[in-house]
Amino acid sequence: MKCSQDCRHCFRGLCIHRVPLFSSLSEENLVQIAGLIQHKNYEKGDRLISEGTTMESLIIINEGSVKAFRYTPAGREQRSYLFSEGDFFGEQYLFSDLKATYNVEALEAVKICMLxxxxxxxxxxxxxxxxxxxxxxxxxxxxxMENTFQSLGIRNVDARVATLLLDFASKYGEESPEGTVITLPISREGMANFLGIARETLSRKLSKFEDEGLIRSIDLKTLLVRDSGTLGDLAGLSD
Incomplete structure (x- = not known):
């Protein structure tokens, strides 16, 4: 379904102004590109891309989050990447005739922009x-993706949660005297869905990490990583 908003008139609040890929462009250039963009909305669980299909657009996440995953020969879901607001995907297929090698599914309500x-x-x-x-x-x-396939595909829940927190710290964290402050790019429910665990399980693991002094929950959208070294050990990154 096409979004009723037009990037040419409100691009500051939409995808084109949020994507680091276009950060070097002037506002005049941004407006020109914004005029080319189409919009679609998806609900939680909707499939944006199916493995084996042809991709004809660069897709930018305007709101919400999605997971990229494949199925193993045994039919098990193997998550490879999480895309949230400002992220984009599909670019590698726009310069060849290759088919999509992964599925993309909405973890929550999602608004996308397409070029x-x-x-x-x-x-x-x-x-x-x-x-x-x-x-x-x-x-x-x-x-x-190589690291995530290994970490999320075969390791225990503690390792998977630790890996995701470290990934967020790398991508969205800001250093402070106490540690790394992360503004979470997705909801706790979205995190649980991406990890393939129940929301309650995620809450228990985060509480456990907090009790052990590894993290501190500031609010629902903000976490402080206090001990990235121990999280790295849990994630197996020190091996």
């Missing part, structure tokens, strides 16, 4: 600095 293959090619031709950022992001994402 088609033809439109993105025009943007990259006109703004090579955007192309450089795109390549850089691809490299980071490949490394992140």
């Amino acid at each position: 088609t293959k033809t439109q993105l090619h025009k943007v990259l031709h006109t703004h090579p600095d955007v192309a450089i950022k795109l390549i850089s992001e691809l490299g980071k994402r490949i490394a992140q």
